Amino acid sequence: MANQISEEVAAKANAIKEEANTFFANKKYEDAIEKYTEAIELNPNIAAYYANRAFAHTKLEAYGAAILDGDKAVEVDPKYAKGYYRRGVGKYALARYKEAAKDFRIVVKLAPNDKDAKLKLEDCEKTVARLAFERAIANNEVVKKVSDTLDLKSILVEDSYDGVRIDDGQITKEFVDDMIERFVAQKKIHKRFAYEIVLQARKHFMEQPSLVDVDIPKDHKLTICGDVHGQFYDFVNIFRLNGRPSETHAYLFNGDFVDRGTFSLEIILTLFAYKLLYPTGMYLTRGNHETDDMNKVYGFEDEVKAKFSETMFKIFSETFATLPLAHLVQKKIFVVHGGLSSRDDVTLDEIRNIDRIGKGQPGQGGLMSELLWADPQPLPGRSPSVRGVGQRFGPDVTENFCKMNNIDMIIRSHEVKHQGYHVEHGGRCVTIFSAPNYCDSVGNKGAFINIAPDKEKTYSLDYVQFDAVEHPKTQPYGNRFRAGF
Structure with a gap:
């Protein structure tokens, strides 16, 4: 009543x-x-x-x-x-x-x-x-990966194509620079080269563990960025402000490269190309949006189908399944998209050995899913997540994880922050978010973290904030279902 x-x-x-x-x-x-x-x-x-x-x-x-x-x-x-x-x-x-x-x-x-x-x-x-x-x-036959069956040689590049080409499978700086210029001008690269980038990236990631070690040599720098969510012009602005990836300046993009924004394809192709150009100059963590479920709802699947084809999306899906789940910087900073597990006994070695490729999609439970979906909370302990997947973890959980694994802190992303970053849990947990004015509506700043070796300790952190830049106005992909969001 x-x-x-x-x-x-x-x-x-x-x-x-x-x-x-x-x-x-x-x-x-x-x-x-x-x-x-x-x-x-x-x-x-x-x-x-x-x-x-x-x-x-x-x-x-x-x-x-x-x-x-x-x-x-x-x-x-x-x-x-x-x-x-x-x-x-x-x-x-x-x-x-x-x-x-x-x-x-x-x-x-x-x-x-x-x-x-x-x-x-x-x-x-x-x-x-x-x-x-x-x-x-799947129950009745072994399903071959599209990535393993595509014949690149059958895809001809027309003489009229006016962009820099990939010859003999070699990604060059000239090619990457030209590709970015084409994307800024809202032009595509040839589908042959797009396929080649994604297939090569998949092969590279398949050879990596689920937790990748990142060491910063003397006189080098690492920049960690959070979610960029298809905001290509803000993404390019990071390089304009902070320098492009190189042999001495590495970047680590911490998941959620795609969905929401309408230039996700341009971002992911740029990231993959840089990974191939500078294998130790670009690191990529899988986020909760590098998954089929999210791509269907938030636009990436429809964007790839509109700009290329369904086959191209299937190859992206198979490649996202090979992305590492976390990184360990200078042996002291654990970098993961979402956060920590619902268990207290998770070690770095356990994360390193997760069979992410065999599992493919993370699902909505278990360690792999939690790494992609969890969020911090100010109160001790754990609680259910308002997201409906994963859980929230308190400062005591972070402290225990850091002490047990002999690390200093975790850097994660996954949440928009008004100032672009947020430090909590006594400095042990940092959220970094790199999509300013998220979805053209939130009004937040973006941020990234520059990390360099330090004489007195293992590393130093420098937080850099930035504002959104102008970009072409386009309609969101996947809009038929998104009306209810």
């Missing part, structure tokens, strides 16, 4: 809800969540309050929290279509396609004229059918 609320309290709650709506409209989602929560505490009987808060959680990728709010909305009002809709979006984002389809089916029944819900239901049903078909094939 609903709580009895006076007209005065109900009116106050509604006024606070309107404040929350204003925050939401201005893309201040955390403030909106705070206000929706105030309204709910005053009047827990309004399903729309929970659905609105679920939408704000979705904007912050807190899908677990969005699902819980969807649960509450339909508990308050079992015929409230938007509650099922918000819950379905959260489940879809976490690749829970069958469950999402059930919610969208209810929405279509309650609101037969909702075209968007019909499209989402159709998308879910097609995805469920495709995954079932792929599982059936």
